[in-house]
Amino acid sequence: xxxxxxEVADLRIRFHTRRGVASVVNGVTWSVxxxxxxxxxxxxxxxxxxxxxAILGLVPQPPGEVSGSVRFEGxxxxxxxxxxxxxxxxNDIAMVFQDPMTSLNPVLTVGRQITEALELHLGLRGDAAxxxxxxxxxxxxxxxxxxxxxxxxxxxxxxMRQRVMIAIAxxxxxxxxxxxxxxxxxxxxxxxxxxxxxxxxxxxxGMGVVWIxxxxxVVAGLADRVLVMYGGQVVEEAPVSRLYAxxxxxxxxxxxxxxxxxxxxxDELQTIAGLPxxxxxxxxxxxxxxxxxxxxxxxxxxxxxxxxxAGPDHRVATFYDAGSEVASGA
Amino acid sequence: MGxxxxxxxxxxxxxxxxxxxxxxxxxxxxxxxxxxxAAIFGEFLAPYPPSDLDVTSRLQPPSGAHPFGTDELGRDVxxxxxxxxxxxVQVAAIAVGISLVAGVLTGLVAGYYGGRVDTVLMRLMxxxxxxxxxxxxxxxxxxxxxxxxxxxxxxxxVFTPIFARITRASVLSVREEVYVRAARSLGxxxxxxxxxxxxxNVLAPVIVQxxxxxxxxxxxxxxxxxxxxxxxxxxxxxxxxxxxxRGFVRQAWWMAVFPGAAIFVTVLSFNVLGDALRDALDPRQxxxxxxxxxxxxx
Amino acid sequence: xxLGVSVLxxxxxxLVPGDPIRTAMGPRxxxxxxxxxxxxxxxxxxxxxxxxxxxxxxxxxxxxVSFRTGRPVMGALLERLPATLTLAFASVVVALLIALPxxxxxxxxxxxxxxxxxxxxxxxxxxxxDFWMGILFILxxxxxxxxxxASGYASLLDDPVAWLRHLLMPAVTIGVVSGSILTRFVxxxxxxxxxQDYVRTARAKGLSERVVVTRHVLRNALIPFVTVTGLQLxxxxxxxxxxxxxxxxxxxGLLALQAVDARDYTVLxxxxxxxxxxxxxxxxxxxxxxxxxxxRIKY
Numbered sequence: 041x042x043x044x045x046x047e048v049a050d051l052r053i054r055f056h057t058r059r060g061v062a063s064v065v066n067g068v069t070w071s072v073x074x075x076x077x078x079x080x081x082x083x084x085x086x087x088x089x090x091x092x093x094a095i096l097g098l099v100p101q102p103p104g105e106v107s108g109s110v111r112f113e114g115x116x117x118x119x120x121x122x123x124x125x126x127x128x129x130x131n132d133i134a135m136v137f138q139d140p141m142t143s144l145n146p147v148l149t150v151g152r153q154i155t156e157a158l159e160l161h162l163g164l165r166g167d168a169a170x171x172x173x174x175x176x177x178x179x180x181x182x183x184x185x186x187x188x189x190x191x192x193x194x195x196x197x198x199x200m201r202q203r204v205m206i207a208i209a210x211x212x213x214x215x216x217x218x219x220x221x222x223x224x225x226x227x228x229x230x231x232x233x234x235x236x237x238x239x240x241x242x243x244x245x246g247m248g249v250v251w252i253x254x255x256x257x258v259v260a261g262l263a264d265r266v267l268v269m270y271g272g273q274v275v276e277e278a279p280v281s282r283l284y285a286x287x288x289x290x291x292x293x294x295x296x297x298x299x300x301x302x303x304x305x306x307d308e309l310q311t312i313a314g315l316p317x318x319x320x321x322x323x324x325x326x327x328x329x330x331x332x333x334x335x336x337x338x339x340x341x342x343x344x345x346x347x348x349x350a351g352p353d354h355r356v357a358t359f360y361d362a363g364s365e366v367a368s369g370a
Numbered sequence: 371m372g373x374x375x376x377x378x379x380x381x382x383x384x385x386x387x388x389x390x391x392x393x394x395x396x397x398x399x400x401x402x403x404x405x406x407x408a409a410i411f412g413e414f415l416a417p418y419p420p421s422d423l424d425v426t427s428r429l430q431p432p433s434g435a436h437p438f439g440t441d442e443l444g445r446d447v448x449x450x451x452x453x454x455x456x457x458x459v460q461v462a463a464i465a466v467g468i469s470l471v472a473g474v475l476t477g478l479v480a481g482y483y484g485g486r487v488d489t490v491l492m493r494l495m496x497x498x499x500x501x502x503x504x505x506x507x508x509x510x511x512x513x514x515x516x517x518x519x520x521x522x523x524x525x526x527x528v529f530t531p532i533f534a535r536i537t538r539a540s541v542l543s544v545r546e547e548v549y550v551r552a553a554r555s556l557g558x559x560x561x562x563x564x565x566x567x568x569x570x571n572v573l574a575p576v577i578v579q580x581x582x583x584x585x586x587x588x589x590x591x592x593x594x595x596x597x598x599x600x601x602x603x604x605x606x607x608x609x610x611x612x613x614x615x616r617g618f619v620r621q622a623w624w625m626a627v628f629p630g631a632a633i634f635v636t637v638l639s640f641n642v643l644g645d646a647l648r649d650a651l652d653p654r655q656x657x658x659x660x661x662x663x664x665x666x667x668x
Numbered sequence: 669x670x671l672g673v674s675v676l677x678x679x680x681x682x683l684v685p686g687d688p689i690r691t692a693m694g695p696r697x698x699x700x701x702x703x704x705x706x707x708x709x710x711x712x713x714x715x716x717x718x719x720x721x722x723x724x725x726x727x728x729x730x731x732x733v734s735f736r737t738g739r740p741v742m743g744a745l746l747e748r749l750p751a752t753l754t755l756a757f758a759s760v761v762v763a764l765l766i767a768l769p770x771x772x773x774x775x776x777x778x779x780x781x782x783x784x785x786x787x788x789x790x791x792x793x794x795x796x797x798d799f800w801m802g803i804l805f806i807l808x809x810x811x812x813x814x815x816x817x818a819s820g821y822a823s824l825l826d827d828p829v830a831w832l833r834h835l836l837m838p839a840v841t842i843g844v845v846s847g848s849i850l851t852r853f854v855x856x857x858x859x860x861x862x863x864q865d866y867v868r869t870a871r872a873k874g875l876s877e878r879v880v881v882t883r884h885v886l887r888n889a890l891i892p893f894v895t896v897t898g899l900q901l902x903x904x905x906x907x908x909x910x911x912x913x914x915x916x917x918x919x920x921g922l923l924a925l926q927a928v929d930a931r932d933y934t935v936l937x938x939x940x941x942x943x944x945x946x947x948x949x950x951x952x953x954x955x956x957x958x959x960x961x962x963x964r965i966k967y
Contacts, residue, residue, distance in 0.1 A: 098871055129874035137872075142865040147887045147963055156883070157873040192963040208873065497672035501944050502906035505924070509680050509940050512928040589797055593910055596799050597925060616803055616914070620811050627807075630800030638795035645791075 044071035045248045046095070046133070046216050051108035051118075053087070053094055053272075055319075062319040065091045066272040067108070072216060072248040077239075079251045079259040079280070081295070082269035085316050088252050089138075091269075092218045094118075096133060097125040112216070131161040134209035136238075138221040140201035144193040150177075150204050151189030157211040176207040181237060199230035203237070210241065216248045223258065235262055256295050260284065265353075268292050271317045271327035274347065278354040288356040290334045326358070334360040395646035398639035405636055408455035416449035420606045429622045439624035441614065447624060450606040451632050457607040458636065461522050461600070462587035466580060468526025473533020474576060478564055480534065481541030492538065495531035503528045503586075504593055511599040521600040525590050529583050536579050540572040574651040581644035585637045592633045608633050670948055674726065677941045678719050701738070731938040736930050741938040744923065749942070751821055752919030755842070756908050758835055762843025763850055763904070770847075771854025772889075776881060778859060786851055793848020798907045802841045802914035809837060819916035838915045842907040846900060853896045857889040864888070891962050898954030905947055 053065035065087040072078045082088045093099050094106050097117060110117040112132060117125065137143040145153060154173040158164040164172055170189065177185035180203040193201055202222060209217055219238060223231035239262055242249050251263060259266055259280065266283045268276040268291065276289040287293045294312040314331035323329060325341040332340065339359055350356040408415060424444030432439045438447035480491040498506065510524040544550060550567050558566075594600035595609025603610060608629040615626030713721070725731060731741040774786035810818035816837055822830035861867065862885055870884045871877075909921030916922070924939035926932075959965045 093868075096872055098868065126874045126876060129872055131874055135869075135872045137865060137869060139865060143869045145866040145870065145884050145888065147891070147961070148884070153869075156875065156879075160874055194964045205869070208869070493672060497676055499902075500673050500948060501940070502902045502909065502947065504906035505909055505921075505940060505943055508909070508924065508928060509677075509936065512931075512933075512936055513680050585795065592797055593799060597910070597913060599928070612797075612800060612803065619803060619807050623807055623811075626800070626803045630797060630803065633797050633800060634795055637797070638791065641791060641795050 042073050042075075044073050045113060046250075047071040047109070047111045048091070048095065049109040049111075051091055051094060051110065052106070053090055053099060054105045056103045056105065057320065060320045063322055064272050064319050065094070066322075068269070068272070068274050070267055070274065070277070072250055074215070074248055075242070075246045076265070077242065077249040077251055077263045079253060079263035079266045080269055081253055081256055081259060081266060083254055083316055085319070086269040087272035087319075088269050089220050092135070092220060092250060092252060095218070096129050096135065097122070098129075127161075130157050130209075130214070131212045132214055133216040133218065134212070134214035135218045135220065136202070136205050136209045136222045139225045140198055140205050141225065143205055144201055146193055148192075149189065150191050150193065150196070153204070154189075154208050154211055157208060161212040173207075173211075176211055177204070179210070179241070180204070180207045181233075182207070198226050199233065202226060202230075202234055206234075206237065206241070210245075213245065214247065216250065217242070218250045218252070220252045221254065224253070224255075231258070238262075257299050268295070271322065272319065273327060273357065275328065275358065276350075276356045277347070278351070278356075282351060282354050286351070288350040288354065289328075289358045290332050290360055291328050294333070328358075332360075336360070392646055394642050398642035398646070401635060401639035402643065405455050405459060405639075408452045409459035410456075412453035412456050416446070416452045418446035418449040420449045420453040421445065421604050429618065429625075431622070432624055438628040439622060441611075441622070441625050442618060447611070447628055450611060451608065451628055454606040454608045454611060454629065454632070455636075457518065457595075457601050457605065458588050458591060458633070461518065461525065461591040462584050464522045465525035465587045465591070466529065466583045468522065469529035469533050469583065470576070470580060472526070473530040474537045474572065476530065476534040477537025477539075478541055478568065478572070481538035482545065482560065482564060482568065488538075491534070495534045498527070499531045501528075504590060507590060507594060508597070508599060511594065516599045516602060518601050518605075521591055521594050524594070525587050528590070529587065532583070533576065533579060536575050537572050540575055541568055544568050544571045578644060578648045578651055581640055581647050585640035585644065588633065588640070589637050670945065673944045673948070674723055674941065675719070677937055677944070678722055680937065680940070682715060682718070726941065731941070732934045734932050734935050736932040736935070741934050744935060745920065745938050745942050748918060748920045748923045748939075751917060752908060752912070752921065752943075754824070754835065755838055755912065755917060755919060756905065758839035759842035759846060759904060759908065760901075762839050763847035766843065766847030767850035767854050771851045772858050772881070772886070774851070775855045775858035775862065776877075783855075786855065790848040790851045793844050793851075796845065798841055798845050799910050799914050801844065802837065802911055805837045805841060806914075819914075821916075821918050834915075834917075838911045838917055841911050841914075842904060845907055846904045849900060849903070850893075850897060853893055853900075854889070857892045857896075858885060860892075861885045861889040887961065891958065894954055894958050894961060898951045901950050901954075902947055905943060909943075 048071065049069050051065055051068045052063070055062045055064060068087070068091055070078060070080075080088045080092075090099065094104075095110050095117065097120065099106055106118055108118060112128060117128070120128075144150070151170065151173050154176060155164070155169040158169045158172055162172075173189055174185040177188055182188050182200060182203050188196075193204070196204065202225075205222070217238070222238070223234050226234065235258065238249065238251075241247070251259070253259060256266075263280045266276075266278060266280050267274050268283075268289065270291050276283070276287065276292045278288075283292065284296065287296055291312070298312065312331055317323060317327050317330070323341075325339075325343055326332065326335075326345055329335050329340045335341075336359060343359075345357045345359050347355040347357045413419070422445060424440070426444065427436070427440050428444045429442055430436055430440040430444075436446050436448065438451060440446055441450070476491050476495065480488040501509075506528050507521075507524040510527060511520055514520040514523065544567065547567075550563065553563055553567060591600055592607075592609035592612070595607045596613045598610075598613060601607040601610055611629035612626055612633075615622070615624075615629065618625050722732070729742050731745070733740055734744065770786050770789070774780075774783040777783055806818045809816040817830075817834055820834055822834050824831040858881075862881075866888075867880060867884055870880045875883070908919065909924065911917065912919045912921035913925055920939050920943055924936055924943070927935035927939060
């Protein structure tokens, strides 16, 4: 297997606010290889988006505080100089954001927003930059790309805008693409198109893709590996098929149970009761304890579980053991 | 009703907390209290009767006997500044009172009834708004003639549109709320609906605007008196004193400097307090500040 | 809008208690002149007819004659217009020179000492009476340092240096007050724009902070700012009127105040109408500028 492109190790992010310190990401470790798709799944507030912003050095410090390690092709990015980070952003690692309605600048043409990255990292100017930008629009499936270069974002539909965002991200042939819920704000049919588009582009280019989502359903057809985040921690990590077949963490089990199944009628959608933990007031024990249907009182409440093996390439952070329950029940 | 009362009480508590936490706002409040005292008890606080002429001590620079010096007629500038507070407070309070009542009523009616009533009323407000405030006040005073009462009316008229606009905007946002529509469908009368449901929601922005308007009313009154259109001598007023002092800038700087400083400090206090009020009472502004202070991309 | 303004301006004069011509003439009352002025003013006609005549005249540039001097009002206004336009324009320049850099810097370095200083400056600027600041300037620069003239006006064409020396203090007085208000608006609109998603996109492209601010933030921040500036010009024009009085600057504001003093109502009427028209014109320009800045708006 090839060397990892991007390695995140024990990443921690805290925000200093007037109400105290909020620990948003609490020791996260993962990596992505060329051609691989890693999905990071979690509710909003689980720290999944912030941790990817930290990779690009886009967490404002202060009030933020980032520690741990992020390596791109072996180079350390945490604490790297602003100039080094800028050279890497959009060039080696690019990002597609959640809301294409607000993520494009309303007063600049689409073409300008693509060419500025080409100008910066590849030194392309004038006609050359324009030609390349049109190629990119073509690649992301925008019809009559030449004419579209002079459009403003408000003249395009949401799906088209997200394609533009992808074109911007791909402009400089990045080795890693981080997609932060790129389909959440779109219609279901458009969602499928965007997923397909990114999947195809990845196959073509051999990029590593980090796909952030709150929806385990999106992940199924597209990821190689899945990380489930809760309260700023990775609580479970497994190859996608294994995760679906035998989820080991009660939280993952809850997420899967909440998925609507096509053709199956349910009287009510199952959800996990309760709220995610307040990052400025984390409980001492397992972060999921207050909502956990399988909790074992004393230990879960006082001791925080760490990731432990739960099968081939499968790790989980819980004291609950699905196997033992079956065993003891027998 | 209980819920509304609690939230209002909480807002006032929030305001008090802001005042205590913000030393600037506290200082502003102190100045305003002093100003009110000066306005009420001016003659008792002033070291000299404000209109006492003393030809033997004309144009005296500041000294122990006359901390702010004396003017061209030998009157004590400090005493006149203290007593002059009354005109400022009186004109500002009554003028803002006029615009508050007129503007809020206009805004309520326009916003609540909408349609043609709204169009006509707000057009009228727009027309008033199309003039620089001071120009309109000058024109009104030119017609009514100079004087204290007319200055109040002029400033009151000039400040009406802003209250009307703010009120109308709040009313529009409340009018379609579910609970208001529910109350209407239950047969509540318009007056009852406005008093019980619409007015409380209009309150916060109006209170903030009142504080800001007081500051500008004091500025405008001083400007009008400075132009000779406001208070007529011999009644001491800060604007008028500045006008007189302007003629003696070369010989007696204190005649212009101290009354102007009094206007400045007063207006500053109202503005600082207005900002604190806004922070405490206007939820939108408050959330903007919290977003800046805490949290981050998540 | 302009129609509403004209009705209001017209009514102002006709609501004057008593006989405005007689009042205006004061002790120099001359029955023959009175008769002539009275006929010219058409006071014997019903009000709507008078308004129609006045408006028809105003549209063609005839605003009647001064009750005091008998001269055409339009001539007097045009004579004073350049001085007011000069002062207003110079003040806007000063205000923008203060507000744009200060507002942008304090937003970009929000929470810094510079931001705090800018906040204090704008609070002071908003609260300070412009006429007092003008007097303080005169005290310091004209009386004490004696480096600038205390009052008056010089034509740019006759003597550019004198023109600038006379212009400096009044323009700075108005500019500081307007500039401090605008600083707040610049700061808040830049802050708002900085928090937008497209700024994050721009940063994720690897653009430097300078390019992010100049290319992505500023243009967007200017859109709300331009609207506010248009409204702010009303305050600025108000400041012009008072500051013209402080520095004896022979513009429309001073003319209006002299007309109030002399009870010369036709001149006052004309001056108020012209200033209000100027204000509306400026706002029209602002609307056009707005459309030009924001591609989402098309007229």
